[in-house]
């Protein structure tokens with residue numbers, strides 16, 4: 001900021017907490033903060049990593065530019081001898097969907113989690129050095145959600161000691177895998193295993209797709225890109241592939257681990273949600289403090305739009321959710337590490353809970369974040385619709401997270417199965433533990449009454465927690481009772497699936513709220529930091545209560561009067577957060593390069609930069625547009641009838 005006017009300085013001076021300490025809380029530790037800060041600056045200062053031209057590049061140029069960035073990133077990683085942690089941060093701050101996401105995010109984890117020791121020794125060193133590039137080829141043209149319905153076969157031939165991977169139908173073509181279309185040399189392909197004419201379900205196989213000499217597909221393999229996707233630049237930096245046929249090398253692991261990569265990636269997607277959400281919120285918050293509309297008195301300045309209660313009511317719950325998702329993401333990482341260690345010791349007991357938590361929280365956080373990015377665009381008015389706001393691209397890149405790695409509704413139905421199993425076991429020897437431990441108090445939760453009498457009573461974390469637990473327990477038990485009336489449970493499950501999904505959402509919201517409350521019980525240093533986090537936690541919880549009032553009232557978990565008091569408390573919390581809003585988004589510590597938004601600039605110097613940015617558009621290369629002589633002039637001169645169009 002040296003020599004630059006800070007248009008948001010007054011806002012920063014209003015902060016009532018230690019921003020530097022909050023940055024550490026957000027990062028997770030001082031170590032991660034320092035590392036992220038260093039790598040973010042490194043990326044921002046490297047011209048190869050510029051990204052302000054993405055919206056105007058053709059698909060081919062966009063894609064080639066992504067290859068260039070990925071190669072440059074790898075070069076820098078080698079030159080600077082970056083650790084795995086630093087390298088992964090570097091890819092994060094380069095901020096461009098690319099084949100490397102799948103190589104490092106899915107191919108390597110799939111080998112680590114599912115391959116035998118011998119296979120790992122063969123493939124991992126090659127993958128770590130990027131001497132092979134891999135992808136995760138599960139989804140087919142005909143089946144994505146229904147993994148057991150995949151049609152690709154892997155038939156073992158004892159004579160050659162090989163598997164024959166075959167796509168017997170058009171619909172069995174692998175369709176969607178990122179990196180597959182143009183870049184990957186190898187893939188973990190999911191196929192139905194057949195030995196001695198017998199089927200053994202879906203397994204993963206490492207398949208070489210392309211020659212390592214000339215990159216041509218190996219004989220019998222047809223590969224291509226599936227075509228342009230939603231948004232202009234956005235996800236089109238990625239090649240998503242279609243392929244058929246191949247040969248491979250043997251793999252054999254316990255059935256439960258086949259899905260392990262999905263559990264891992266869903267867990268990372270929850271943390272990513274807090275990044276995408278915080279980024280959109282940072283843009284909308286800074287711009288809301290810069291933007292002024294109405295309210296000028298005696299020729300004075302107009303009102304900052306952030307001071308309108310409606311703006312706060314739309315924006316601050318999103319800010320609170322960004323922090324909430326950060327902390328639940330941290331916890332989920334711990335849960336994943338724990339379950340991985342147990343699996344290594346052949347303890348599968350916590351896998352169902354880990355599956356339900358990763359599936360449910362992936363669904364909850366991505367749905368919320370995708371909607372929130374769009375809300376942030378609207379919070380920025382007309383300028384939010386400009387690509388230079390960064391929001392349209394962020395939305396287009398982010399929104400498929402609601403579909404990939406498991407459609408969000410399909411995943412909530414998995415949570416519902418877990419919840420219904422838990423309810424059915426109540427009263428038996430098997431006591432609910434972990435995130436369903438509250439079900440162990442179901443008798444109390446079915447009849448307890450919320451004690452709130454005045455708005456401030458809603459600031460008690462135990463009061464909030466019990467209201468959320470009562471709501472979820474009552475919704476789950478109600479739907480379980482309805483299910484029990486069906487002679488065929490699967491028929492009942494299909495019929496009641498909308499109610500089941502609602503119970504799952506309630507359960508996942510309870511997890512997020514409870515993990516935020518647990519976070520606040522830790523020792524958090526820094527003036528005012530814990531207080532501000534407490535306010536955000538209350539905003540997150542009370543906003544859900546307000547938005548899902550129907551659930552809370554219909555289950556009798558709270559009264560209408562208590563619902564109204566929660567809303568009064570929310571308004572008061574907005575006023576308390578308001579002076580801290582800019583500092584709370586500064587705590588994300590995003591560089592202007594990473595934010596990629598004129599509206600979200602750190603210095604708040606929005607208008608001159610918007611004007612400057614507009615002139616850079618290729619359409620402004622000439623004053624009179626290309627096409628004037630063919631199409632505009634004849635129109636104006638009434639010569640269209642004679643014109644050759």
Ligand SMILES: CCCCCCCCCC/C=C\CCCC(=O)SCCNC(=O)CCNC(=O)[C@H](O)C(C)(C)COP(=O)(O)OP(=O)(O)OC[C@H]1O[C@@H](n2cnc3c(N)ncnc32)[C@H](O)[C@@H]1OP(=O)(O)O
Nearest residue numbers: 101105138144145146147148259262263268355404405406
């Ligand atoms: C380090 C840097 C990281 C960077 C991050 C990288 C991220 C990169 C992002 C890049 C962008 C995009 C990547 C996208 C990749 C993909 O999309 S890959 C494809 C993902 N596909 C899916 O997610 C498919 C969704 N479908 C499913 O998950 C399952 O098939 C489904 C759960 C719907 C299965 O339903 P059923 O057919 O009813 O069940 P079965 O298969 O028969 O299984 C039944 C039992 O298994 C349990 N189960 C199911 N899934 C899991 C799991 N994942 N883990 C553990 N257990 C699981 C299920 O509960 C049943 O158990 P039960 O019998 O009831 O006890």
Ligand SMILES: Cc1cc2nc3c(=O)[nH]c(=O)nc-3n(C[C@H](O)[C@H](O)[C@H](O)COP(=O)(O)OP(=O)(O)OC[C@H]3O[C@@H](n4cnc5c(N)ncnc54)[C@H](O)[C@@H]3O)c2cc1C
Nearest residue numbers: 136137138139143144145176177178400403404405406409
């Ligand atoms: C950008 C992107 C990247 C991807 N990358 C990869 C990759 O790298 N590797 C890979 O293998 N795959 C990848 N995929 C594929 C992705 O995992 C699947 O698209 C996803 O799992 C959803 O499956 P589907 O497309 O079959 O949806 P469908 O299952 O066809 O869903 C269609 C609709 O049906 C509903 N539905 C489906 N089943 C049920 C049910 N049982 N009950 C109620 N409703 C149901 C869904 O809610 C949805 O509304 C990617 C997809 C995208 C968009």
